[in-house]
Amino acid sequence: DTAVSQTPKYLVTQMGNDKSIKCEQNLGHDTMYWYKQDSKKFLKIMFSYNNKELIINETVPNRFSPKSPDKAHLNLHINSLELGDSAVYFCASSHTGQGPYGYTFGSGTRLTVV
Amino acid sequence: AQTVTQSQPEMSVQEAETVTLSCTYDTSENNYYLFWYKQPPSRQMILVIRQEAYKQQNATENRFSVNFQKAAKSFSLKISDSQLGDTAMYFCAFMNMDSNYQLIWGAGTKLIIKP
Numbered sequence: 001d002t003a004v005s006q007t008p009k010y011l012v013t014q015m016g017n018d019k020s021i022k023c024e025q026n027l028g029h030d031t032m033y034w035y036k037q038d039s040k041k042f043l044k045i046m047f048s049y050n051n052k053e054l055i056i057n058e059t060v061p062n063r064f065s066p067k068s069p070d071k072a073h074l075n076l077h078i079n080s081l082e083l084g085d086s087a088v089y090f091c092a093s094s095h096t097g098q099g100p101y102g103y104t105f106g107s108g109t110r111l112t113v114v
Numbered sequence: 115a116q117t118v119t120q121s122q123p124e125m126s127v128q129e130a131e132t133v134t135l136s137c138t139y140d141t142s143e144n145n146y147y148l149f150w151y152k153q154p155p156s157r158q159m160i161l162v163i164r165q166e167a168y169k170q171q172n173a174t175e176n177r178f179s180v181n182f183q184k185a186a187k188s189f190s191l192k193i194s195d196s197q198l199g200d201t202a203m204y205f206c207a208f209m210n211m212d213s214n215y216q217l218i219w220g221a222g223t224k225l226i227i228k229p
Binding site for chain 2: 041044
């Protein structure tokens with residue numbers, strides 16, 4: 001079973017559309033993250049949730065809205081998509097209570113806005 | 115603010131050779147962890163190795179080992195007997211235990227193993 005699963009893996013959409021990316025982890029982790037990886041491979045954190053509470057909210061456009069219905073899920077909704085939103089988006093999870101064993105990543109969602 | 119610097123954008127070596135990827139970081143904290151992640155062309159982010167700052171002994175995982183120099187704030191990754199499957203982007207990352215366990219990432223080094 002996949003530990004951190006993201007859907008979809010690829011997403012091609014037109015400018016102005018609204019889209020969502022879903023993420024689920026079955027590791028029992030208490031913290032989940034969204035990262036954006038740009039064309040130069042640089043990873044930038046967007047959001048972090050701990051037990052469904054938002055703990056990191058970096059400077060991203062408010063068109064991006066995370067939603068965590070429970071601690072196993074963290075979805076990312078993007079409104080009014082722009083060309084510059086094209087990137088790979090990674091979901092990750094970790095368990096802070098067991099020490100920093102690093103993050104477990106999903107396989108990423110490649111978003112292409114045309 | 116903490117920063118992580120990987121000074122080698124790209125490296126290439128012959129299969130079976132040993133290669134060292136450099137990473138330096140800047141922090142005033144004492145309680146932190148360091149990581150190396152690998153991202154092959156499949157895009158998956160894979161944890162390679164982890165080092166606790168309070169441990170003097172360098173971490174090793176099979177062919178992968180680190181040279182952790184705390185005073186110099188250096189955390190290099192050595193890959194021995196390199197294999198074609200080691201071709202990937204390698205990211206160094208820093209985690210401050212007192213900052214929501216957020217990972218601070220380097221810009222990555224693209225490693226190419228040539229047959």
